[in-house]
Amino acid sequence: MIRVPRGTPVLTAEQMRAAEQACFDAGVSQEELMERAGTAVAREAARFAFGRPVLVLAGPGNNGGDAYVVARLLRQWGHDVIVAALGGKEAGAAGMMRSRWDGETVTLDDAEPRPVLVDGLFGTGMSRALEGEARKALHRLSQAAAFVLAIDLPSGFATDSGEDLGGAPATATVALGALKPAHLLMPALERCGTVLHADIGIPGESDICSLSRPHLVAPARDSHKYSRGLVLVVEGEMPGAARLSARAALHGGAGYVMLAGQGGGGNGPDALVHRSVESADDLQHLLGDDRISAVVIGPGLGRGERSQALLGVAIACEHRLVIDGDALTLLGRDAERRISGRTAETVLTPHEGEFGRMFDDGDGGKLDRTVSAARRICATIVHKGPDTVIAHPDGRVVMSGDSSPWLSTAGTGDVLAGLCGARMAKGNAHAAAEAVWLHTRAAALAGPAFCADDLIGRIPDAIGECV
Numbered sequence: 326m327i328r329v330p331r332g333t334p335v336l337t338a339e340q341m342r343a344a345e346q347a348c349f350d351a352g353v354s355q356e357e358l359m360e361r362a363g364t365a366v367a368r369e370a371a372r373f374a375f376g377r378p379v380l381v382l383a384g385p386g387n388n389g390g391d392a393y394v395v396a397r398l399l400r401q402w403g404h405d406v407i408v409a410a411l412g413g414k415e416a417g418a419a420g421m422m423r424s425r426w427d428g429e430t431v432t433l434d435d436a437e438p439r440p441v442l443v444d445g446l447f448g449t450g451m452s453r454a455l456e457g458e459a460r461k462a463l464h465r466l467s468q469a470a471a472f473v474l475a476i477d478l479p480s481g482f483a484t485d486s487g488e489d490l491g492g493a494p495a496t497a498t499v500a501l502g503a504l505k506p507a508h509l510l511m512p513a514l515e516r517c518g519t520v521l522h523a524d525i526g527i528p529g530e531s532d533i534c535s536l537s538r539p540h541l542v543a544p545a546r547d548s549h550k551y552s553r554g555l556v557l558v559v560e561g562e563m564p565g566a567a568r569l570s571a572r573a574a575l576h577g578g579a580g581y582v583m584l585a586g587q588g589g590g591g592n593g594p595d596a597l598v599h600r601s602v603e604s605a606d607d608l609q610h611l612l613g614d615d616r617i618s619a620v621v622i623g624p625g626l627g628r629g630e631r632s633q634a635l636l637g638v639a640i641a642c643e644h645r646l647v648i649d650g651d652a653l654t655l656l657g658r659d660a661e662r663r664i665s666g667r668t669a670e671t672v673l674t675p676h677e678g679e680f681g682r683m684f685d686d687g688d689g690g691k692l693d694r695t696v697s698a699a700r701r702i703c704a705t706i707v708h709k710g711p712d713t714v715i716a717h718p719d720g721r722v723v724m725s726g727d728s729s730p731w732l733s734t735a736g737t738g739d740v741l742a743g744l745c746g747a748r749m750a751k752g753n754a755h756a757a758a759e760a761v762w763l764h765t766r767a768a769a770l771a772g773p774a775f776c777a778d779d780l781i782g783r784i785p786d787a788i789g790e791c792v
């Protein structure tokens with residue numbers, strides 16, 4: 326189920342205001358923008374209302390201004406609409422839209438619940454916790470509604486971090502002009518419901534965009550296993566995890582996958598080549614093979630001295646490197662010092678706990694913290710979770726908010742690490758986003774209650790949708 330529009334620019338509140346200002350400077354009035362915003366939302370409200378009575382919440386700012394446009398248009402189209410207002414601007418576009426509403430208006434306190442609620446209390450201007458009458462009424466009215474449509478954002482969530490400031494959930498949200506980080510970050514991500522993007526003529530340029538299906542190309546006719554990429558996966562104390570990564574790399578498009586360690590390869594596919602590595606010196610020797618395209622270390626690595634020594638050799642090598650799992654824990658707060666000097670492309674794939682152990686928490690949201698860490702460490706960070714943030718050192722960011730909750734099972738992180746290795750093997754700058762998309766899509770195809778081995782089996786189908 327596509328919850329968020331794919332490949333769509335994501336703008337922060339400040340970037341949004343700058344984009345709106347650029348429109349005003351180009352001669353588009355705030356009233357015109359508000360009319361476009363309100364029309365886009367009214368069309369969706371009419372679609373979902375099915376003729377049921379509508380209650381429109383109008384806040385004190387421009388989100389409220391949009392709400393008055395929605396109410397006026399729905400009434401013109403024959404819908405039964407009442408506005409519940411919280412204060413309200415006299416001046417400006419919002420004041421004008423408020424004055425053009427000639428239907429019934431009640432206070433939030435007096436508002437009776439109705440089946441369809443349009444939430445125009447607060448949007449990107451949310452600056453502090455929602456309290457008092459506004460919070461009480463919003464929760465009372467949204468809980469009683471059968472369908473809640475939020476204008477731009479569900480009221481009560483911080484635009485740039487997705488933090489819950491006392492907000493209430495929506496069934497669907499119409500994102501105006503561009504997506505905002507809150508549409509793709511927990512907990513707001515879960516409260517937006519289905520996000521619809523309304524292009525209202527605000528050109529939104531951004532380094533941040535939502536994840537989209539990659540365009541992959543089938544191997545050229547003269548390809549061979551080395552030209553498609555040799556991925557070496559380092560085995561550690563738990564060889565099964567490395568085997569999951571290695572199998573994921575094989576199905577993820579690598580031409581040749583080598584499993585290097587003491588595990589003997591287990592009963593993995595015969596296509597998986599096992600090379601015995603006892604010591605760090607053995608690994609160092611193996612990494613001297615310049616046919617290697619990418620190295621994956623961390624899944625099941627363990628945290629003992631031998632693991633630390635293997636990690637040291639992998640970091641020092643000249644190959645593209647994926648660092649996951651135990652290797653991230655071994656790096657800890659030393660990550661920046663040990664990784665930032667690498668010349669070859671490096672991708673770290675931490676979950677929230679591993680990220681917190683490597684980087685100071687800082688007070689920003691997940692997006693800010695990941696972007697800042699990627700810049701500092703000069704590596705790509707795939708900050709995993711239901712809201713995955715992929716931050717590149719050059720400032721490019723891809724956000725994904727559509728992953729299956731069934732991914733919360735052992736080994737799926739190992740699979741993603743192997744997929745990253747396979748996609749990096751071709752040396753493209755979008756490898757991490759490709760891997761995350763394939764991982765997310767394979768999970769959707771695997772349906773409910775899959776295990777990591779099932780997930781691997783679905784990767785070719787996901788690739789099939791991209792070539």
Ligand SMILES: NC(=O)C1=CN([C@@H]2O[C@H](COP(=O)(O)OP(=O)(O)OC[C@H]3O[C@@H](n4cnc5c(N)ncnc54)[C@H](O)[C@@H]3O)[C@@H](O)[C@H]2O)[C@H](O)CC1
Pocket residue numbers: 341345358359362384385386387388389390391446447448449450451452453454455456459476477478501502503525527
């Ligand atoms: N993106 C677009 O293309 C357009 C967006 N529009 C709409 O404008 C809002 C943003 O409007 P703004 O006036 O900046 O802020 P809000 O309406 O979200 O908030 C109103 C006002 O409320 C005050 N406030 C903030 N937090 C609280 C709180 N916790 N309790 C009480 N009051 C609070 C604060 O002073 C805010 O200024 C955007 O979301 C769109 O809906 C344009 O209308 C059209 C183009």
Ligand SMILES: [K+]
Pocket residue numbers: 388444445446447448475476477478479480
């Ligand atoms: K809103």
